[in-house]
Amino acid sequence: MADTHKQSLTAIWVSLISNIVLTAMKLAAGLVFASPVLLADGVHNAGDIIATVAALTSSMVSKRPADEDHPYGHGKAEVVASALVAVILALAAFWIxxxxxxALFEPAEGESVLALGAAFISLIWKQALYVYTIRIGRAAKSKSVLATAYDHLADVYASLAAVVGIGLAVLGDHFDWAWAAYGDPLAGIIxxxxxxxxxxxxxxxxxxxLMEKNAAAEKIEAYQNIILAVGHIKRIDRIRAREHGHYITVDVRVGVPGDFTIQEGHDISREIRNRIMEADPDVIEVLVHLNPWYEGE
Incomplete structure (x- = not known):
């Protein structure tokens, strides 16, 4: 767990530093070469810095142990950061x-080969970051790292549009294709x-x-099968599971013979808890409530 958390933090730090460098590069290139698409991409990258800082902060907060004020832990901090990244992406999409x-209704401007090179570097860099962070995020089951990865994927789309748009403009200047200058805004819309x-x-x-939707149906079914395999379980009255960022809590109510002793009931509860947690490492807590069952029910 400690290793995956360290890898997650490293991935987010790499993303943060990369976003700062890429933002500076795109804004500088956009200003020097008067490239509207690079300026737009640079402003988009500036928003990514905010999103990455949110992901970094939430990743550190989410690993704090449960306390009196947060008895279920701090895992949802990552979910809040993921929601923030979604809002930033939506605003960036609207702005782009x-x-x-x-730009479709304004006079088309020529583009520089150097601006094309800057956009291409951004495309390759962001693709590499996406592959790196999505692998770490899935391995660590970290919502904040996954959000950062999807943010990189959005940048891959934007950089690809910049490459296509600037590339068409450069070709248009060379071959005197007037229509090619509008490839940039059309790609931007897509x-x-x-x-x-x-x-x-x-x-x-x-x-x-955040609304505590039940876990995936496949997980619920797997938990049910595990519970029914425990001895003396007569029925499952209720089963619920909810995500808290990178971990899951399970809440079950089962029927057991009404004449069982407290010790026997305790042993059954412990066995249910241990079996579920062994089968699914994402589960950190299983709350078991026992209901009495009698012959003929």
Missing amino acids: GLQSIR VSLLVMKLAFQMGRESVDI
């Missing part, structure tokens, strides 16, 4: 789309829709967890 539509879709998916998942 708005700027792209506006990217804004892709980023908005990504933001919606992230936001919906975060809201589901």
Whole structure:
């Protein structure tokens, strides 16, 4: 657990430093070469810095142990950060789309080969960051690292649009293609829709967890099978499971023979808890309530 947390923090720190460097590079290139698409991408990257700082902070907070004020731990801090990243992505998508539509009605501007090079470097860099962070996020089951990875994916889309748009503009200047200068805003509109879709998916998942939606049906079914395999379990009256960021808590009510002693009931509860936690390392707590069962029910 400590190793995965360390890897998660390292991934977020790498992302933060990369976003700062890429933001400076894009804004400088955009100003020097008068490239609207690079300036827009640079402003988008500036928003990524805020998102990455939120992910870094939430990742550190989420690993704090449970206390008197937060008896279920601090895991949902990562979910809050994920929701914040979704909002930032949605705003960025709206802004990119708005700027792209506006550019369609303005005189097209020429682009520089050096600006194309800056956009291409950003594309490769962001793709590498996405692959790196998505692997770490899935291994650590960290919502904040996964949010950072999806943020990088949105940047891959934006950088790809910049490469296509600037590339078409450069070719248009060389071959005298007047229409090619509008490849940038058209690509930007497509990217804004892709980023908005990504933001919606992230936001919906975060809201589901914050509203304590039940865990996936496959997990619930797996827990049921584990419980029914425990001796003396006559029925499952209720089973619920909820995510708290990178871990899960399970709440079950089962029927056992009404003439069992307290010790026998305690042993059954402990066995249910141990079996579920052994089968699913994501589960950190299983609350078991025993109901009496009598022959003929």
